[in-house]
Amino acid sequence: MDKNSLAHTSWNCKYHIVFAPKYRRQVIYGKLKQDIGKTLRDLCDRKGINIIEAECCPDHIHMLLEIPPKYSVSQIMGYLKGKSSLIIFDRHANLKYKYGNRHFWCRGYYVDTAGKNAKKIQEYIKNQLEEDYMADQISMKEFIDP
Numbered sequence: 001m002d003k004n005s006l007a008h009t010s011w012n013c014k015y016h017i018v019f020a021p022k023y024r025r026q027v028i029y030g031k032l033k034q035d036i037g038k039t040l041r042d043l044c045d046r047k048g049i050n051i052i053e054a055e056c057c058p059d060h061i062h063m064l065l066e067i068p069p070k071y072s073v074s075q076i077m078g079y080l081k082g083k084s085s086l087i088i089f090d091r092h093a094n095l096k097y098k099y100g101n102r103h104f105w106c107r108g109y110y111v112d113t114a115g116k117n118a119k120k121i122q123e124y125i126k127n128q129l130e131e132d133y134m135a136d137q138i139s140m141k142e143f144i145d146p
Contacts, residue, residue: 004068011069014052014114016121019081020060020106035091036061039084049076052118053125062125064114073111081105 004011033056040063044051050066067076085104089096095104114121 004066009069012066013069014064014066014118015073016112016114016125017063017065017073017077017109018060018111019077019109022103022106024059024106026058032088032092036084036088039087040080043080043083047071047076047079053122055125055128057128062128064118064121064125077109077111081109 037054037056040054040061041051044065048068049071052064052066054061054063065076067073081104088104
């Protein structure tokens with residue numbers, strides 16, 4: 001079992017986190033995808049948070065994070081969403097017309113403790129885009145010319 005340690009503690013705190021842009025607009029795909037990913041990685045590195053797995057889906061972000069116990073999940077989510085929003089609006093000034101008032105992310109987020117299921121969650125995040133693509137392919141309707 002992989003554990004991290006601080007001065008007087010050993011810890012293994014992994015969280016599955018999902019959050020979305022405001023109104024679930026599909027802006028994460030395209031040019032912004034790489035920039036948002038780099039921004040979130042930089043912010044996590046500043047706080048000493050380990051990103052085990054992450055995926056930018058078209059309208060939401062999945063992350064499996066290892067957060068030290070000195071931070072709460074809500075504190076980290078406030079930090080990630082707040083700082084990344086400011087950085088994104090500084091780099092992409094044209095977004096202020098779509099989102100206005102520097103609100104890039106939705107108010108809420110989903111969080112779940114990973115525990116012993118960390119490997120399954122990691123695989124789920126890795127394969128999320130392929131599963132979404134396959135579901136879209138199955139539901140596509142083909143029209144036959146009479």
